[in-house]
Amino acid sequence: MLGFGTLTRKVFGTPNDRKIKATRPLIEKINALEPEFEKLSDAGLIEKTEEFRKRVAEGEALDAILPEAFANCREGAKRALGLRAFDVQLMGGIFLHQGNIAEMKTGEGKTLVATLPAYLNALGGKGVHIVTVNDYLARRDADWMSKVYSALGMTTGVVVPQQPDDEKREAYAADITYATNNELGFDYLRDNMKAELSDMAQRGHNFAIVDEVDSILIDEARTPLIISGPSQDRSDLYVTIDRFIPEIQDSHFTLDEKQKNVTFTDEGNEWLEEQLHARGILPEDQSLYDPESTTIVHHINQALRAHKLFQRDKDYIVRPATGPGAQGENEVVLVDEFTGRMMAGRRLSDGLHQAIEAKEGCPIQPENVTLAQVTFQNYFRLYDKLAGMTGTAVTEAEEFQTIYGLGVVEVPTNRPIARKDDDDAVYRTADEKFAAIVETIKEASEKGQPTLVGTTSIEKSEYLSQLLTQAGIKHNVLNARQHDKEAQIIADAGRLGAVTIATNMAGRGTDIKLGGNVDFQIMEAIEANPDADPEEIRKKIEAEHDADEQKVKEAGGLFVLATERHESRRIDNQLRGRSGRQGDPGRSAFFLSLEDDLMRIFGSERLDKVLSSLGMKEGEAIVHPWVNKSLERAQAKVEGRNFDIRKQLLKFDDVMNEQRKVIFAQRREIMEAKDLSEIVADMRHEVIADLVEQYMPPKTYADQWDTEGLYAACIEYLGIDVPVIDWANEEGVDDDDIAERLEEASDKLMAEKAEAFGADTMRQIEKQILLQTIDGKWREHLLTLEHLRSVVGFRGYAQRDPLNEYKSESFHLFETMLDSLRTEVTQKLSQIRPLTEQEQQAMVQELAAQQAAQQAALDQATAESEARTVAELEGGFDENDPSTWGNPGRNEVCPCGSGKKFKHCHGRVV
Structure with missing residues (x-):
């Protein structure tokens, strides 16, 4: 008998089915418009874009323009790249535009999908950010997809580390900007450390499409982005x-x-x-x-x-x-x-x-001290609209919804998945498991089936490599020690009979093609035989590849064999997803033992008893769907616990985030303001009120006032030497009278300073002092909050909620910081004076000497960088790939070619 839930799903479909069904009318509209857009000239496509821009500016909703915009974008991609978006790709684009995560399997063309909602949302003129996991993909995708945007009359930018400021601002000003999550976050922090609005790179946070969204918003979100400086050496x-x-x-x-x-x-x-x-x-x-x-x-x-x-x-x-x-x-x-x-x-x-x-x-x-920081959660929540793409998101749907308000929709594949997923095989001991793995690999290899073996650590990948060597099985190993050969190893992983042992490196940004990567093989052959005709080489290799691909398909396609389950089901699914691309045949299997970390830590006792009661012999495995369900439940518990930890960390960070927004908003107001004299005067008057209250407390008699203390404070903080003691002895004078006289005296002093400096110069000085003081106080406040966060957990032992304690104390600390900010700004402004001619000359000379020294250091650094680049290129050095840089010293030139010291460039990330 069917359960009620099962019956409901059969009648009404799952929520996912209903979402997919709702897109069908839109897709039919887009397809119906195709003949009309095919007739347009190349210039006609660009004219359509201008028409759409005008309609959006006049208030028409993007949803109303969607069918036409998607049809125009599909036609642009067809002409620029020769790629026509499938219906399922249009569907993915619709879900992204709606602010969802589109779960699309490996090989379904997510890069092209992103162009559709990016084009539509860029029509409003506020820019769209497409976020990738590394600089290589940002450059590759921007270069590849810019052809589409260009055909539609839109501009494309790419943001990479160490870009000149002008280039970076130009990239952000483009209609569509490709960048990594790290660079976007760092630019946000850097912008809020700038002194002039014109120096800021980002122009707002309108819409972001995050590629590999689970990796960026969950895996990497555990560590905040930090801009730091050196602290004392311990x-x-x-x-x-x-x-x-x-x-x-x-x-x-x-x-x-x-x-x-x-x-x-x-x-x-x-x-x-x-x-x-x-x-x-x-x-x-x-x-x-x-x-x-x-x-x-x-x-x-x-x-x-x-x-x-x-x-x-x-x-x-x-x-x-x-x-x-x-x-x-x-x-x-x-x-x-x-x-x-x-x-x-x-x-x-x-x-x-x-x-x-x-x-x-x-x-x-x-160690380093924090100058500015932000978590990925709070950075990406700045966007008015957020969307994401990945092959694996459903298992983390609750977290995406709770933290980011993102729904997850599974988009159907263009072709049915033909991969066969075996039930997990559980052995008693690790030795029995590895013996079975070696035997299984041997069988697959003998029939020509390529095998990708997933391991959870470098140590285990090398141990398995030893076992395969002993068994006489030829194989490649891909882990952090062989990262420089990654492209070569992955290109060969789909070849007939190939065996590749990998840590989870094979899970992202790689396409394992059956029969091997034909482009890579052609490139290798041309390099090995430069005198031969490239066209002849291409024809020969393509013919061989087609034959090999057919043999691999007949052997069962790519076999993904995992040696352990990861704590997260997503990582397991990523590994599985390497096989069965675009309807290719394939197979996946997980080999486990009761000695694996997940099994050992999360309760293998019951399973051990079951295996013992079955009287299993050595080398035998239990294989049953119930085992899969049991393991998935254990993984779901671990994922839930990890989510709770991230959620708790985010609650603490939200407290800091509210304060960060206030500080950054204040900085922006200061930078936008033409005249800050009123703000500075208000601050000065508040400082005077605080001083009077401190030394002449309300409801006290004149003989209880500390007028000498007030006199000294006026000189220290306000820079005015006034007869406070005499004023206090006058008949009928109260604290309000004293405060009013101090305000008049300090206002007069600042007016004289403004006249001496010139009004424009004084306004500039006020702006710089305000910004510098805010930045200094914010850095100190961050350090104080770090210390508070590290000890507040102990309050739980006193039956007090650590989060509430953190909230109340951090709020008190923030108020104290703002009070001290007013005092410090007032004190600094009271102490400034115009320089004498001699002092000005000395300063000019000192600045010239500093610039000469900096230029000499830069020239030397550039020469060293060029010399090293020539030497390291022979060893596979790539300035765009930090993993090929070796070990740059903290004070040496950054290998990326920026000319800056490594510690001030790529080495500054904590």
Whole structure:
């Protein structure tokens, strides 16, 4: 008997089915317009764009123009690229325009889909941002799709790191702008550190289409974007503490693998105190619980996390530093948990990276202090409308809806998926599992079926590689150690009988074609035989490829074999999605054991009992749909827990975000204002009111006033020497009279300064002092909030809600910051004076000397950069790919070619 839910779905369809059905009339309209738009000349397509722009300017809704705009865009793409959008691509474009996430499988042409809603939404003249996961894709997609936009009379821009400011502003001024999520976020922060409106690059946040939306808005959203500067060096303390961490016993700490947390026990704290006293790190009369011990406790906790939570060759690798001046030293490079790629230049914050460097005996880079920061969640929520594309989003639909207000719609594939997905095979031990994997790979390889083997860490990929070598199976390995060969390995992964072991690197931005990548093979052959006729080579290789592709299809297509399940179902689905592209045949299978991390941590006891009761022999596996369901439930629980963690972090960041909006809005008002004299005068009068209240409290007698203190404060903060003490002794004078006289005296002083400087110069000085003071105070406030965030969790032990405590204290801190801002601006303005002729000459000379020194350093840096580029190009160096840069020193020139020091360029990301 059917359940009520199943019956309802059969009668009415799923919510997803209903959304897809609702787009059919629109698609029919677009298709009906096709003959009309095919008759238009090339100039006619551009005239249509101008017509649409005019209609939007006159108030016509974009939804009303959609069928015509999509028809025009499809015709433009057909002429410019030879690609005609399928109905399912039109459907994806409609969902994106509506502000949804379109889940479209690998190979369904998402890049082309984005042009449809981008074109439509750019008609309003406010710009559209298309967001990619790396600079290579931003450049590639902008170059490729600009042909479409150009055919329609629209401009395209691309934003990449280290662009000259003029180019960057021009890119943002274009109708459609391609950029990475990182660069967009950093430009937002940089814009709000600028002193002039004309220097700002971004012109607003109208509509963004985020490619690989789950990677950007979920995976990468755990770490905020930070612009930072160097702080004090504490390298010795990290090394000293690291020396005794390996001596810690199991009874000294508790490790929670589910929560990814490690803490000291009471016994561990006692042992620590003994060690710290004995080594002279902690004074004899000081306890770990004293406020003075906070820094030491923080360093110890980070050292414990470095040793117990972070594993070499899984979370990070240690490799020789290859940059100029490295002198054979090693460096710690993080490995992306989701893609398996090295994250060159990315560092763990809060001293954790330094603790790992101490653990591995690498040179310790100094910590950084935050100058500005924003999370991806709060940056992308700035947009009036947001949309996204990916092959895997449904499992995170709740998070997308809760955090970003984005619905997820599954778009049907153009051709039915022919891939066969096997049920999971669960073995008792890892050894049994790997033995079965080797045997399965051997069988697939012998019949010519290409196999892509997914592993969760570098260590496991290399272990499996050893087993395959022992079994005499030829294969390639793709992990963070072989990143430079990635293009070659992926190009060969679909060849007849090929075996490729990969970490999750094969999950993004790659297209594994059956029979191998024909373009790559042609390019290789031409390079190997430059004298031969390129056309002959192309014909020969294409004929061979067609034959190989047919053989691979007959062998069953690409076989994706996963050696473990990831915590997130999305990552598993990404790996599966490498196979079965555009209706190709394929197969996927997951081989698991009870010793796998997911199974071990999230309850394999029941399954172990089931396997034992079945009396399974060694090497046998349990294969059943129920096992799949059980594992998916475990993964869903982990995903839910991770979502709760991100949601909680976001609640804390939202508090800072509200304050950030206030500060950034104030900065913008100051930059837009022509005359700030009234604002500055109001600030000065508020400071006077505060001073009078402080030294002459309300409802007190004259003999209780501290007039001497007020006199000194007037000189210090207002720059006026007035007879406050005499005024206070006058008959009938109260605090309001004193405040009024002080306002008159200070207003007179500032009027004299304005006359001495000239009105225009004074207005400029006021603007610069206001902006500089706001920026300085905001930086200090960020640091204070960081410290508050790190300790407020302990309030929970006192039955107080940490979030509410954080909200109230941060609000109080913000008010205090604004008060001190008024005081500091008033004090600085009261102290300025025109320079004498000699002082002006000295300043001009000093500036000229600084500029000469900077130019000399830049010339030297450019020469070093060019010399290194020539040398490194031979080793596969690519200035657009940070993973090929080796290990640039913090004070050396950035390999990207900007001429800036690495620490001020790509190396500044924490």
